[in-house]
Amino acid sequence: MISLRKALLNLILAQVACALLQGKGEPFRKQPFRARRALNPIASSSSSSRESLEPRKTDLRFGQIASTPFVLFDAISKGSLKREEVKTNDIIIAGNEIPQFNLYRYQSYVLTRVYYQGMDAKENKVVRLDVDELDAEVPEIAAEIGGKWQKYLALYSPNYHKASGPVVVTEEEMRIVSLKEEILSSTVLAMPGLFWLWLAYKFWLYGQ
Secondary structure, X not given: OHHHHHHHHHHHHHHHHHHHHOXXXXXXXXXXXXXXXXXXXXXXHOHHHHHHHOXXXXXXXXXXXXXXXXXXXXXXXXXXXXXXXXXOOOEEEEOOOEHHHOEOOOOEEEEEEEEEEEEEOOOOEEEEEEEOEOOOOOOOHHHHHOOOOEEEEEEEOOOOOOOOOOEEEEOOOOOEEOHHHHHHHHHHHHHHHHHHHHHHHHHHHHHO
């Protein structure tokens, strides 16, 4: 009877381990593609700012697997979970993949810049208007310039963009997942694993 309990307990623990390993972590990319550099970087995406984002050792916030707890701890320490809006220099989760820019689903990146780009017909030049939040509207000055405006995002990860700098994508190309959304999603996915862990604990108590 005891050996049967042990076998069942080992089976449950194995299922828990498989559930954890089959999480949302992406496979490790050994040879990242060359990334497109951010256009006209401002202070938030300058080399000095990037250095502050790049730790001397491995930054667990940007790991390929199980980086969410470290991102959560970072957000709590900075107080960014207390607000609803996503601001520049916040850590976000990629909701889509663009391999040529080394952007991979479920991995974390720093939102270094958000800006609207348009064309000044009078001056015949490209104009970029920076905003501080992901959901910020087009600045009022854009109405004076006229034309159509497209929102762009600059994303950075020390794992992929240390040499090239932030990469620029449109909001449509890369669906941004806020940290709060990621926490809720991770909690729902973790429920089956927690159930098996609780059941294994009950069997362990029963065998004592």
